[in-house]
Amino acid sequence: MTQNRFRITTVAAIVLLLIILVLIMVFTLTGVVPKESFSVEGFKVVIDASHGLPDKGLVGEITGKKESNYNLYTAQVLESRLNEMGVATVMTRKDSNALSDTRQDDLALRKRIITTNAPDAAISFEIGYREDKTFEGPQVYYSPSSEKGRILAEAVQEKLNEEFKIAGRKAESREEFITNAGDIPVIVIEYGNFSNPEDELLLRKKNYRMRVAGAVIRGLEAYAEAGN
Numbered sequence: 178m179t180q181n182r183f184r185i186t187t188v189a190a191i192v193l194l195l196i197i198l199v200l201i202m203v204f205t206l207t208g209v210v211p212k213e214s215f216s217v218e219g220f221k222v223v224i225d226a227s228h229g230l231p232d233k234g235l236v237g238e239i240t241g242k243k244e245s246n247y248n249l250y251t252a253q254v255l256e257s258r259l260n261e262m263g264v265a266t267v268m269t270r271k272d273s274n275a276l277s278d279t280r281q282d283d284l285a286l287r288k289r290i291i292t293t294n295a296p297d298a299a300i301s302f303e304i305g306y307r308e309d310k311t312f313e314g315p316q317v318y319y320s321p322s323s324e325k326g327r328i329l330a331e332a333v334q335e336k337l338n339e340e341f342k343i344a345g346r347k348a349e350s351r352e353e354f355i356t357n358a359g360d361i362p363v364i365v366i367e368y369g370n371f372s373n374p375e376d377e378l379l380l381r382k383k384n385y386r387m388r389v390a391g392a393v394i395r396g397l398e399a400y401a402e403a404g405n
Contacts, residue, residue: 214263217401221265223291225301226252229275235304237377244304247380251302251368255390267294284354291358298329298362298397301355305367313373314341318365321350325362333396340392
């Protein structure tokens with residue numbers, strides 16, 4: 178009887194250990210560590226998935242995949258994780274369609290969603306394409322006229338650099354219609370590049386999008402914790 182109890186206890190302990198190891202592996206691979214809540218209460222984020230049909234954005238040279246879909250998938254991952262942490266979020270689009278048939282009107286409507294919701298931060302996802310095909314990994318941009326945007330961009334770029342082991346990359350200023358939103362810090366994240374073959378293949382994977390989202394959340398927390 179005692180031996181049977183010992184065996185049951187041993188088996189239970191082994192099963193529990195295996196479950197813990199599996200969870201550790203999942204969290205390590207995804208780059209997202211579960212948290213009960215965001216580190217700063219009352220934080221609100223607008224998440225912008227740029228493009229949207231009929232504007233499909235860039236198209237992958239290897240995979241033939243549309244940028245507009247990848248932007249939406251990545252935005253949805255970030256939305257889901259932030260909501261789990263108690264952060265209020267607003268999506269500029271929730272499906273594969275743009276808000277208007279023309280690019281100019283679509284941009285104006287997406288920007289209006291940002292300004293009318295007055296979030297603490299806004300994140301816009303895009304895919305990059307460069308002449309330098311060796312350039313890989315995420316690059317963050319902010320409006321040169323937004324000091325808050327610069328601070329947010331630098332915080333997020335730092336966490337993305339840590340996640341993807343990128344040495345010395347800095348957030349860059351760039352004039353974009355979507356980032357000029359008055360006092361609201363809006364940043365554009367080119368979270369991968371269709372000009373780089375390795376990036377293009379990574380962009381297909383949900384695990385990659387989870388890692389991007391995890392790094393962005395850590396950047397948002399660093400920004401919020403600094404009192405911005």
